[in-house]
Amino acid sequence: MSCDPFTPPEAQCIVGTYVQYAVNASSAEDFKSTLAFAQKNNIRLVIRNTGHDYLGKSTGAGALAIWTHHLKDIAVHDYVSDAYTGKAMTVGAGVQVREALVAADALGLVIVGGDSSSVGLAGGYSQGGGHGPLASTFGLGADQVLEWQVITASGQQLTASATTNEDLYWALSGGGGGTYGAVLSATVKAHPSVQVSVANLTFSNTDATSDAYYDTLSVFLGSLPNITDSGAVCIWLLTSDVFVIQSLTAPGLTAQELxxxxxxxxxxxxxxxxxxxxxxxxxxxxxxxxxSMSAEPPATGGNIGGRLVPRSLLSSDSSIASLTDALQFIVTNGAVISGLSVNVNQAPSIPNSVNPAWRTAAFSAVVGSFWNETDFEQNLKDQQLIRNVLLPKLADLDPNGGAYLNEADFGQPNWQRVFYGNNYDRLLAIKKKYDPSGVFYGLTAVGSEAWQSQPDGRLCRV
Structure with missing residues (x-):
């Protein structure tokens, strides 16, 4: 509850959980000196570019931030390795998706990025997995990374790739951001430019009976495997009143084929x-x-939880009916569902630590309610409703499934398994190897269970 423009003038105005100071980190030396200063003075450290984060990893009470936003270098070059030969783009840690897309397009290329163009490409987006409109064609953001430039907690600058510091490369590519080291830059695959078709669809529940509305939803759900197997990605929104396909993007298909x-x-x-x-x-x-056919996704506050819904739930009429019932229950209890339908089941050219649940997922479901700017207690109640009542409706359909660690409930029970699958133990060992003192912390990041936030905001060892 920091200084909030939506509250009355007499309300408190404090820094709250925002960082106290931020270093405009414009070089590797800035990273190293900030890391050394934080450790010498026992100060909490945060890594931040844009702050696109639902789980509080880009903030921290009393913290010092390495602000990477001005590391904007972009270079396109030829890359040769056993795993990949072709065009590649190296981006500084501050480069945002649209900046990378514009640079790639000028050379007849395209890179994989998020649906939000202001997301940082090399940060928690790619490090945590990274979905987007091209994921069904080329794979997740983490699948694109060929190498990382990283500053470790001890101040070493390392290259992490398929052949150098392979364990660190594996962990950074899908195992979550801001916990193994501070990324200076990432080198990602740059693909030949592709023609696309894009579609939108909207229909309302006010013009039909509920049965007709949800029966139509079932038909849509049943069609998702065919849609994503074609290389398309479908981003959609469901409420009790309206269903919207915000964008259905199909590389290589015409509008008629789409x-x-x-x-x-x-x-x-x-x-x-x-x-x-x-x-x-x-x-x-x-x-x-x-x-071109949908608005740029706004950066908004919300109370959320997430679940990766497996393709197996779309394999029969009965399982689709059960899934539709669960979605109907969620939206009729006041929440909104944002769905992103993909097919990323193909193994990447270089093995990485992306949650295995992604490889069998039909879509990523984010269950949310809108942030209440003036009633913090209501936000707590809404988050408890999502955590304890609504999200379990999806989890019960796939008890051993997972969730996308970047778009999930910060209080997710058993988050180690849900967010990281069977990769967690190996990720924790790598974390301890490169950051034995736990300098890098983020809520639900690998190794974060060793720390606990105190009522006064201090971060202390458990």
Missing amino acids: QSLLQPTLDKLEQEGIPYQYAANDFPTFLEGYH
Whole structure:
């Protein structure tokens, strides 16, 4: 509860959990000196670029931040290794997705980035997995990384790749950001530019019975494997009142071919007599199609939880019905569901630590409620509802499943298994090797169970 412009003038105005000071880190030496200063003075450390983070990893009471936002170098070059030969892009830790996309597009290339163009490419996005509109075609953000430049807690600058410091490379590529070291830059695959088609679809529950609305949802869910197997990614939103495909992006497909993937849903809407708005267009490059038919996702506050929904739940009418019932329960109890449907089941060219649940996922579901700017207690109640009542409806359908560690409940029970799967023990061993004193901390990051936040904000060893 820091100084909040939405509260009355007489309300408290304090720094709260925001960092006390931030170092404009513009070189490796800035990283090293900040790390040394924090350790010498026993000060909590935070790594931050844009602050796109739901779990508090980019803030910390009383902390000193390494602010990477001005590390904006971008270089495109040829890369040769046993795992990959082709164009690659090296980006500083402050480069954001749109900056990388624009630089790539100018050379007839494209890189994998998030749906939000302001996300930092080399930070928690790629380090935590990283989904986006091109994931079904090229893989997750973590699957793109060829090497990392890292400053360790001891101040060493290391290259981590498939052949150098392989364990650190493996951990950084999907095992979560801000815990193994401070990343200076990442080198990622740059793919040849691709033509895309993009579609939007909206229909409402106010124009139909609930049965028709949720029956249509079931048809849509059943069509997702065909959609994502084509290389497309579908980003959609479900409430009790409206269903929206914010963007269905299909690299290499025409708008007509894309419509055929949605035809079962469109036919069901016609059959039920549900009015809808549909549009699809072709674009010569991905960058031209990027957000051309949908708004840039806003950076907003919210109370959230997440779950990776496996393809197995879309394999039969009965399992689809059970999933639809769970989604209906969630939205009729006041939450919103944001879905991102992908197929990233192909193993990457270089093994990494991405949660194995991603490889069998049909979509990532984020269950959320809007942040209450003036009633903090209501936010606590909403988060408890998501954690204890709503999210378990999805977890019960896949008890051994997982969640995307970047878009999840900060209080997720058994988070080590849910966020990291069977990779956790190996990740923890790597964490202890490169950061034995626990300099790098983030809530639910690997090794964070060794620390506990005190009521006064101090971070203390358990």
